[in-house]
Amino acid sequence: MVMGVMEIGLAHYLVLGAVLLVCGLVTILTKRNAIGILIGVELVLNAANINLVAFNRYSHGVSEGGGVALAGQVFAIFVIVLAAAEAAVALSIFLNFYNNFTSVDVEKAKELRG
Amino acid sequence: MPTPALLLLIATLVPLVSFVVLVLLGKRMGNPLAGWVATGAIGTSFALSILAAISWLGGSPEWGCGNMPINVPIPWVPTGWGIGPQTKTGYLDLGLYVDSLTIVMFSMVCLVSLLVHVFSIGYMGEDKGYPRFFTYLSLFCFSMLGLVVGGTLMQLFVFWELVGLCSYLLIGFWHEKKSASNAAIKAFVVNRIGDVGFLIGLGVLFYHLGNVTLPEVWAALDSSKLIGSPEGIRVAGIGMFSVRALTVMGVGLFCGAIGKSAQFPLHVWLPDAMEGPTPVSALIHAATMVAAGVYLVARIFPILTDGAKLVVAIIGVTTLTMAALIALVQSDLKKVLAYSTLSQLGYMILAMGIGSWVGGMFHLITHAFFKALLFLGSGAVIYAAHHEQDMKEYGGLWRKMPITAIAFGIAVLAITGTPYFSGYFSKDLIMAHAGAFGALASEEGRSGWYWLLFVLPVVIAYVTAFYMTRCWMLTFWGKPRNEHVFEHAHERGIMWAPLAVLAVLSVVGGYDGLLNVKGFLNAAVTENTKYVQMVHPEGKFGGYESAWPSDEPGLSRSGEDEDHGATEVLTASQAAHKQGWHVMHQSVRWAPLVGIGMGILMYMRGYAVANVLMKAAPVRWVHTWLYRRMYFDELYMGVFVAITVGLARLGAAFDQYVIDGLVNLAGYAVRQLSSLAGLCDRYVVDGGVNGVGAATQGLGALVRMPQTGRIRLYVTVVLGIVAIGIAAVVVVVVATVM
């Protein structure tokens, strides 16, 4: 596959995915607000989704029988659903933490250690 | 299951039942019922063991000889490989093995245990841990008896650990005493070092053979097969077992015995183990458990290569010499006895090393009687003296405790090898074989150093007589050095009765006619040889016959050496054997007399003569060196502490390069170092245990360093590792592409 600048190929999507991944990870690492960390996780999941969809459309879009293969897209849909579920659980836990510590600063959470 | 095996099995289980009962109900039973329950249990075991012995003897026309050993293998864990037609192939077996040795050993353990139980009812009568004590004792009896009847090395190991556990519990019985719990930990740790060796040996054996049943192992790895094939033993269906592997295996297994029988260099735990109650010292740390090491060597004897045997002999002779020298100067009554135990165990181990199977086991049995007597006697003294153990505070006690004094005196005579006491027969047998070993070695043109294996024991025989006499003199003779102790001293019936029984045994234990221990042991050799040959026609109960004929010239015949030589054509080993007896009689004939005489002369007036001698500088130096137990504890301590400090420094250096956790760690390191400083003035075990502990703790501190409770640090560590990993892969990929 020729990779011209104006010819959009798989690699373009993968690089974008990598950028999102790294941004997400940096977010996870630097934020002290628990919700901020959750936002970072969402970015990482989006990176994975971009990969999945791009792979599906560029490389693995045809099943063995010649039909349409949808594995990547279906995977992406499930990831979106689970991200929503995970966010719900995480936020409820943050709220509970907030109730107990009156803060969502994860640096406050160091009573358990050693 | 044949009757003797069944009886012994039941006899083994009875103390277990007693243990369970005491665990559940011991506290409610209280004093003295709990003690009587345990005593009843071991009494039952003893009765059963006598029955077993009778049925064993009844099983053959002539007693002992000609019986087939009873081997009852029970397939346990399938392994998929292994040798042996006797059992289901490919199983790790459990089982029972009964031969004449088992019978003798079992009866001895039961008898001594019974007497110690009875004694303890008196001795421990006022202790608040009375039910707990008997609970432990019952567990110990079960474990020890299990060890004796166990038919596989695997089982030997399991019960080995169990007796170790009991020993640990009983040494630390008075755990509120810091020294007692330290001693318990020391014993535990030092024994584990030995056990590692045992496990390695067992692992090598099992890995190659897939079977650990005693007769199978003997038959497969009989070391006499090496005589024809110097490169190793070929085992059918398994392959070659090289001499080196055999030696490693043998020495590894022997390491277990080094730990348990407190041989050099792992001897340091036994003297400290005297922190336990005195009956425990008598039972576990003199008569039975520490002898288990010798028993183990006896059981693996046929598979020991010459190299391994030499190691055994050297360890034995080192221990017996060292311990006897240290015993010369100790002032704590129990410490003297502990070191004399070490020395006597050294004799037994030496006997095994030079091939005197019967001699070693014979000495084990007789030693059990007189050493139990010595300890129980000392227990009676200590009990009478308000738990004062220092001989400096005794003196003149025979007037208050005549029975104890006489019994103790008999034991002293037995251990010194005075003619016609039990120790005489067994010890002389060992030394005769040592002499023969030397003779054989020089005949084969080996180094003259082999004679040391004879000379040192002989010299130490004189020393033994001296220090045991010293012990008796300082305790019972002379003027009372502490009026308070003297006033308080008295005797109790329940405590002197076992002494009397043991005194009788100490006298008659060695005769051929009465207990006939030696006859049993000779029979065991014959039986095992026959049995192994039945299993594997080419096998032997190896090594023994190649050194000496099992029926050695008895004492009665020792005077008529010349006649024999004229009529028979002797094999080389028989000739050497005869020469051994000859040399031995020349050397040690006067040992008891000289030693005892010296002792009496020197300590007639208490410490007076000794104090004069101490004025001379070289003597004082030697005395201090010996009194501080040749500085072994300090040496071990130094090594452990050095390692600990080194590791701690390493850990501390590592810390500085990590951003987080530094604060936590600084505090930790300070505490660590301060505890190290406090460590320096303690004993070696503290040093050892804490050393290992601190090393692990140091590692633990490193491991827990990121565990600061900060979730972001956790994630950072994880992602950092991931990033490094991926970067590494990129580098590799790029490098391959380039």
Next chain:
Amino acid sequence: MMLGQAGFPMGAVLFYGFALGAGLSAMGVALSRNIVRQAVCLLFALASVAGLYYLLGCEFLAAVQLVVYAGGTLILIVFGVMLTSSELSAKFVPRRGEVMVALGIGAVLLMGLIVGLCAAAGSGAFGDAPLALDRDYPVDRLGLAMLGDYLAPFEVVSVLLLVVMIGAAYLAKARRKGQGVQG
């Protein structure tokens, strides 16, 4: 309809637009210190990614992304932000060292991934099947796949959502009266 006509590279321009939107918003998320601003950046990032899905011909997925992700998850997050709003003004400033470490890790990862992925894509490790972009497909195929090949995960996710909702509702419920300190 995907890549536009020959001549004007419509597809490429759209891609770069969405990609820049997604990338810059993501960086905004990573670098902003204000949680509200982060949430807004995330919204833009999600929308841009939806645009990319559309560009790739996955209209349904794009819709899901917008409805579920941007419309659901993000709203949840904003709720979370508001419920813990007493600290909105408080800036949790990370330590400089931590930021440096994070950026270091990020840089290493980014370089590694870009080099590695481009190399892999260039060498055809991801399969060199012809571009399937011009193959149109109706949404009902996706629906059939959900009830056919992917029936098991579909069912599992229903149970999962039930359980998770119960758990989340339990934890998020306000403290009841009389509920003392325990444990």
Next chain:
Amino acid sequence: MASMGLIFTSLAAVGPFVPEWGQMRPFVGELVLMGTIVGVLLSAFWGRRSNAVAGVVSLAGLMLAVVGLLLVRPTEGGEQFRGMLVSDHFAVLWKILLLVFTAGVVLMWFSTTRVSMHEGDGPEFFTLLLGACLGMCLMGSTSNLLMIFMAVEMASLPSYVLAGFRKTDRVGSEAALKYVLFGAATSAVMVYGLSMLYGLYGTLQIGELARRVDLGGGVPLAVAMVGILAGVGFKISAVPFHFWCPDVFEGAGVDVAAFLSVASKGAGLTLLLRILMTIGHGLGYAGSEVLTSLAVTVGVMGAITCTVGNTGAYVQMNMKRLLAYSSIAHAGYMLCILSLVVRGGSDANGVMANSAAQALLLYLAVYLFMNLGAFTVAGLVQRETGGERLEDYTGLGRRSPLLAVCMGAFMFSLVGLPPFAGFGAKVYVMWKLGANGSWWWALVAVIGVNTVFSLYYYLRVVRVMFMVESEKPEMVVSPLGGGLALVCAVMLLVMLVAFEPVLNLTGRYAKLHLPRSVPTGQVVAGGL
């Protein structure tokens, strides 16, 4: 009528998609669990007694599921639901163990937690518990990347809530926070890795994927491996993904900690085993470098994990934290087992690899009772004394001989000392590793050294219980709790005495359904 017609028409349309009973039967455990969840939710209508009712309902459901699984014919194996799920012997035994264990946790809840729980919270608690259990069941029988992700999330999400279930408890909420953040991060990384696998090989089926694996993967393959290791390693708490474990165990309730210690780790290990074995089988076990590098990675990870666990436990004074580190150590031992799968190569049927499955099942079966028992005792002590620190165990030998003896048994078993089954399991593992020869001996050595390390802190508990006197009053132990602890201890004894039946049982179940392997000739060459 019209609507009826519509329903029938739509049913007919959906018809082909509804799985047959034969396909569903191996998953009777999961089906019953789903039903039980509904039942537990209904139990909330009992009003004031709903806690106990919910507990009883879930207990009954778990038992029913076990019975259902026991009735599954051993021959029913294969891929079901279009390759999404796999049913085989291995999965069945794992599910039985898991369900029995969860039932044990429910019993434990009755004896330790029930009184301290608010009335009306029970249905939520058991819904979450059963939901997590369902996810862990699925983890044991999936060989599809999507299902792996689903199952891991299904197991994780309820666990996060469970960790913080005591809402007003500060440390509890802290534990939940850490757990969810750590878990979300690792699972996101895992999805990214899975996307790489999909991109490389164009399939979500591991069996299919294994046939296409080669070394050309380069960075994407490495990312994928790291991703899977992160996601599964988080469940196993393998180093370096173990950080959450001590904090969460300490902060969570004792019943939750017990549940996570065995179920979560076991599920992760079974999943990893299946992945490794499927890949190994797909590659034909022919000493492929991919497989070897995987096995070495897992083995090294296991060695490091057990060392970290054992040394970390060294100075812990909190019983739950100590047990957390101990569970990390045991996860390490079990990871070492997984490194065995690479040696399936010597024979086409993968008998060696099956022996790894057997060792894992055996270890799990033993580990289950050890940990259930130890946590039960910890819970009972906590309930009586209100404390979970080691000081609270002083003189336990006098205060409650039954608990102390049981705890002693668990500690001995955890060290791996006879006469408890922990000994047999450990020896068996070391032996299987040793029998493999070559570098596996290093693992045996590591396990040996670690056993020595672990001796100290386990025996310290025993020492505190029996050798330190205390003035504390005698404890009243609930018969249910004491009985549970006793049963666990007795099971440990019995499992060593009857070691062979246990071996036979695990051996019979240690068969995995594996897709056909590559025909010889296509195998990627390479040496071990």
